[in-house]
Amino acid sequence: MTASQKGKRSSRSRGDLVLKSVVGAAAIGVIALLAGLGIELAYSSRLSISTFGLSFIFGSTWAPIHSIYNAFPFLVGTLATSGIGLLLGVPMGLGIAIFLSENRRGGRALNTTLGSLVELLAAVPSVIYGLWGLFVLVPFMAHFVEPGLKSVLGFLPIFSGTPIGTDLLTAGVILAIMIIPTISAVSRDVLNAVPNSQREAMYSLGATDWEVIRKSVLPYARSGIFGAIILGLGRAVGETMAVTFVVGNNTNLPHSLLSPGYTLTSLIVNQLGATTDPLADAALVEVSLLLFLLALVINFVARGLVWRMTRKTKFRI
Numbered sequence: 001m002t003a004s005q006k007g008k009r010s011s012r013s014r015g016d017l018v019l020k021s022v023v024g025a026a027a028i029g030v031i032a033l034l035a036g037l038g039i040e041l042a043y044s045s046r047l048s049i050s051t052f053g054l055s056f057i058f059g060s061t062w063a064p065i066h067s068i069y070n071a072f073p074f075l076v077g078t079l080a081t082s083g084i085g086l087l088l089g090v091p092m093g094l095g096i097a098i099f100l101s102e103n104r105r106g107g108r109a110l111n112t113t114l115g116s117l118v119e120l121l122a123a124v125p126s127v128i129y130g131l132w133g134l135f136v137l138v139p140f141m142a143h144f145v146e147p148g149l150k151s152v153l154g155f156l157p158i159f160s161g162t163p164i165g166t167d168l169l170t171a172g173v174i175l176a177i178m179i180i181p182t183i184s185a186v187s188r189d190v191l192n193a194v195p196n197s198q199r200e201a202m203y204s205l206g207a208t209d210w211e212v213i214r215k216s217v218l219p220y221a222r223s224g225i226f227g228a229i230i231l232g233l234g235r236a237v238g239e240t241m242a243v244t245f246v247v248g249n250n251t252n253l254p255h256s257l258l259s260p261g262y263t264l265t266s267l268i269v270n271q272l273g274a275t276t277d278p279l280a281d282a283a284l285v286e287v288s289l290l291l292f293l294l295a296l297v298i299n300f301v302a303r304g305l306v307w308r309m310t311r312k313t314k315f316r317i
Contacts, residue, residue, distance in 0.1 A: 038292060045286035047279055056286060062251040062267075064275055069283035071290055073253040077168060077261040078294070080254070081243060082236040084172020085179055089236075090229055092176070093183030097228075100184070101191035102213055115188060122181035130245030133174045138165035138246055141173065146258055161258040164248075169257040171247040175239060179232035186231060190224030191217060223306050230302040237295060240265040264291045 042049070048056060052069065059070025096118055100111050142165030149169075153159040161167075194217050202212040218225070248260020249270060262270075264287055272284055 038289070041285060041289040041292055045282050045289050048282035048286040051279060052283075056283070057290065060253040064277065064280055067277065067279055069280065069286075071264070071267075071283075071287050073251060074262045074264045074267045074287065075290065075294075077171075077247065077254060078237060078263040078265070078291075080168045080257065080261075081171040081175055081247065081263055082233060084169065084257070085175030085236040086229065086233055088173065088176035089179040089232060090183060093180045093228075093232065094187055094225065096180070096184040097187035097191055098213060098217075100188045102209070102217065115185075118181055119185050120181075121177075122185065126178070126239060126241045129174055129178055130242040133170065133242060133246040137174060138170055141165045141170045150258065157255070158257050160256045163258055164260070166246055166248040167258050167260050168247065168254055171243045171263070172257070174242050174246055175236045178239060178242060179235050182235055183228045183232040186228035187221075187225050190221045190228065193224070194220045226302070226306055230298070233298060233302075234295065237291070237298065238265060240269050244269055264288075264294075 048069065052059070056069065056071055057075070058072055059068075060072050061068050061070050062073065063069075100115050100118075103111055142163055146163030146165065146167075146169065149159050150161075150163055198216045198220055199212050202216045207215070243263050244266040247263060247266055249262055249266060250260040251262060251267075252259075254261035268284055268287055268291075271280070274280075
């Protein structure tokens, strides 16, 4: 090996070392930032943690006048609205993605135009969704949708109560509208990444379009689609302004989807700075800590499910 070759090899080795160091430092920095955020939230909420203990999570009373703070009603509100958002938004978002990626007859120009219009919805500020929900969606839900649901499904506890429009159901509907662009855009990219050989193999066997999508395209892309759903869930759980406009902002434990309530995020934005009680401030920080832990649990569970699905797919292949 000549001296020039040795010099080039040494230069590449130093470059690789620098790259590994930079990438490693960035990864460690992200982990440190996440850990620091959790530690800071836990430290700032220590007064609330020591005062209420586990009753903060499982209690149902939020009474600042009596210095009693429990977060269970807001946890229920967050899970209920996010669940409704996923229940309504996932089928629509996935359907849009399938149409945009598998529609061969409309042409590339039509698919590109429709895809751009759908993605524009993701750029709309959440406060605009909130104002639209307050002035358009709330009256529509109160006068048309919720009375119909109550007349048909009123025997179910989740549809009991008086339809007023500002409730958990309306908040879930507006969350569904907001997560559709995220789910459809990511799912479309995942479906477009499926090799055409998967489709051609099914068509050669005489399969219909629906059979190709159901038996070949969707199974191949299911881990990516699940990732898109988790991204949508993350936005639904963390959404603040739009939900605050339409959820009703009631601290009582909701007993049905037609009841006004609070989510963890809307409670923080409405209550922060409303009192000078240190215990109230610590309780709101503990609500933030609860939201932080909820997001971590969702992500860990999602990663585990994606790993299992990927493992099963590799095993079958």
